[in-house]
Amino acid sequence: MNAIPQASVRTPVTGPAVSVRDLTRRFGNGPAVLDRLSLDIAPGEFIALLGRSGSGKSTLLRTLAGLDAVTQGSVMRPAETSVVFQESRLLPWKKVWQNVVLGQAGATRDHAVAALEEVGLGHRPDAWPLTLSGGESQRAALARALVREPRFLMLDEPFAALDALTRLRMQDLVHGLWQRHGSAVLLVTHDVDEALLLANRVVVLDAGRIRMELPVPLSYPRRHADPRFEDLRTRLLRTLGVGDN
Amino acid sequence: MSGTVFWSPTNSLTDTPAAEPAINPRWKVVKQRLRPLVRYVSAVLFVVLWQVACTTGLISTRLVASPFQIASTGWSLMRDGTLPANLGISLLRAVSGLVLALAAGITLALVSGLSRMGEDIVDAPIQILRTLPVLALAPLFILWFGIGETPKVLLIALGSMFPIYLNLHKGIRSIDPKLVEMARTLRLTRLQTIRDVILPGALPDLVVGIRFSVGISWLLLVVAEQVNADSGIGHMMMDAQDFLRTDIILVGLVIYGFFGLVSDQAVRFLESRVIAWRPARQNQGGAA
Structure with a gap:
């Protein structure tokens, strides 16, 4: 049974960076958590995945990350895939720089420090993870993801546990990193503003199906005050079941 | 023992009254x-x-030797070589028992902690064995292994193996599954995951186990040496009992106490080195 997920998670040769076809997932005999879901992500595209709790966001991400097996449907994604979770998941017993290059054969401290500098944490390579603040931990987790040169980067509500100001700073950081590295990004969030600030396309998931796909044709940096931004925001909120006013 | 009250560290003496002038x-x-x-x-x-x-003369020196008497007896036992010889053999027993316990406990915990099948095979017998009071095995061990060093060392090894096994096993099993998941997304091999995630995460529990084991090894040493032995601190004390020499018995007690304290400090030091990554560790020793 172990061979199945490996066999059906293939690496695309050309075309989209990530391709999900008719992915269905259910636990036991319950209703489908993912219901014949299909989604393509182009190379270098930034997708934000919105949805209420239980809409299947996490299951989709876990499947794309290779943590859950593909039982029905197919998933293609690059071999170079990195994930940043809501919690930094740094190993507390390894220094920050060791966490960054964990499992990377031949990677030196210099590699780690370079990656840490890119996320603004170049001054603390020798700190113990438990001494970092929430924002710093997530920066380290980003560095650990980036040092692997991913072609596909998954961010699972990476700023949900941060305070509002730190979150704004981290959104800026992620935007800059995406522009420089050009990897395809899938950001799972339930912050509509965050999705509209960062993504090329917003996908709304509901009951395991894609309820709405909304291209965001605005240039960066985006402003909340922009009437087009306001319009997209209203449409997304309505889809999510939050009426205006 | 009412005496223990005097030894418990109390801070009440050092509390300064709040209203003290500058x-x-x-x-x-x-x-x-x-x-x-x-x-x-x-x-x-x-x-x-x-x-x-x-x-x-408030206390009869026949029942309890005076501190001065104990010191001078200790000194003369030291000079005539009785004490160093017995102490050496006692330490050797405790240390070899402990080394065996470490080797066996760690091996078994790794086998049962890292694989389901290993747990099925190893865990049940150990859980059954550990409910036995180890000291009750002494007669059987003497029948099996004679009255030499083997039964004493084995008794110490068996008794002090359990805390090492139990704590390390618990440590391995209670690793945060999110970290193991992370290791999977970073594509660490099974071996790398064990080396970088599971073992370092279980190390603090192992140290707790070692700390218990060191205490148990002293306890078993005392019993093993008093039941049947012709050397060691315990034997020296039993010998002294026959001649009503409370001073020698108390010298033995002081030495047991001293080494108990030293070994506990050594494990504490080890602990502070092993978990240097944990911030704000003040009051760690409080749970001892």
């Missing part, structure tokens, strides 16, 4: 320096009272 800062520094010593005031006072009680 004192000059140099005196404050001196007080800070003296603070660790203040803890021992009650203990020293206890020894002085004990000596006074013995000298004035």
Whole structure:
């Protein structure tokens, strides 16, 4: 049974960076958590995945990350895939720089420090993870993801546990990193503003199906005050079941 | 024992009344320096009272030797070589038992912690065995292994193996699954995951286990040496009992106490090195 997920998670040769076809997932005999879901992500595209709790966001991400097996449907994604979770998941017993290059054969401290500098944490390579603040931990987790040169980067509500100001700073950081590295990004969030600030396309998931796909044709940096931004925001909120006013 | 009350570290002596007028800062520094010593005031006072009680005849020296008597007996036992010889053999027993316990406990915990099948095979027998009072095995061990060093060392090894096994096994099993998941997304191999995630995560539990084991090894050493032995501190004390030499018995007690303390400090030191990554570790020792 172990061979199945490996066999059906293939690496695309050309075309989209990530391709999900008719992915269905259910636990036991319950209703489908993912219901014949299909989604393509182009190379270098930034997708934000919105949805209420239980809409299947996490299951989709876990499947794309290779943590859950593909039982029905197919998933293609690059071999170079990195994930940043809501919690930094740094190993507390390894220094920050060791966490960054964990499992990377031949990677030196210099590699780690370079990656840490890119996320603004170049001054603390020798700190113990438990001494970092929430924002710093997530920066380290980003560095650990980036040092692997991913072609596909998954961010699972990476700023949900941060305070509002730190979150704004981290959104800026992620935007800059995406522009420089050009990897395809899938950001799972339930912050509509965050999705509209960062993504090329917003996908709304509901009951395991894609309820709405909304291209965001605005240039960066985006402003909340922009009437087009306001319009997209209203449409997304309505889809999510939050009426205006 | 009422005596233990005097040894428990209490801070009530050092508490300064809040309404004290401002004192000059140099005196404050001196007080800070003296603070660790203040803890021992009650203990020293206890020894002085004990000596006074013995000298004035309040306590019969036939029942309890005086501190001075104990010191001088200890010194003469040291000089005629009785003490070093017995101490050496006792330490050798404790250390070899402990080394065996470490080797066996760690191996078994790894086998049962890292694989389901290993757990099925190893865990049940150990859980059954550990409910046996190890000391009850002494007669059987003497029948099996004679009265030489083997039964004593094995008794110590068996008894002190359980805390090592149980704690390390628990440590391995209670690793945060999110970290293991992370290791999977970073594409770490099984071996790398064990080396970088599971074992370092279980290390603090192993140290806790070792700390219990060291305590148990002393306990078993005392019993093993008093049941059947022709050497060791325990034997020296049993011998002294026949001649009503409370001073020699007390020398033995002091030595057991001393080494218990030293070994506990050693494990604490090990602990502080092993979990250097844990911030703000003040009051760690409180749970001992």
